[in-house]
Amino acid sequence: TALAVYNSLWMQAVAELFFAEYPKSVRPARSLVVRPPVFAAESTAKPGGAVTLINCNPEKGGHVLRALAQRIPEQQFVAVRGAYG
Structure with missing residues (x-):
């Protein structure tokens, strides 16, 4: 090659x-x-109030997003399943 x-x-x-x-x-x-x-x-995103993570695998910090959501219930969190599951 x-x-x-x-x-x-x-x-x-x-x-x-x-x-x-x-x-x-x-x-x-x-x-x-x-x-x-x-x-x-x-590709421009519209600003919103949610904290969003796409591809919530462990390497990217999906567990951190979950922990933050549990600690800050007044904040909206969005977990998006990406192309890699």
């Missing part, structure tokens, strides 16, 4: 961990990070 294209620095780092664990794998000669475009006009 001549080139690997990653969509984030995080994905590039995960790939490096993979190649370190499996040295017989074909490591690309070069790599490049190309972030997906973000069109601000299409």
Whole structure:
């Protein structure tokens, strides 16, 4: 493989961990990070009163959101299931 294209620095780092664990794998000669475009006009959120977390997995702090919601009952919290469950 001549080139690997990653969509984030995080994905590039995960790939490096993979190649370190499996040295017989074909490591690309070069790599490049190309972030997906973000069109601000299409992605603008309207301000609201809720504290929101999307993809509430443990790595992202879903347990922290739950703890905060229990400690601050007067604040609205929204947990959104994302693409990764």
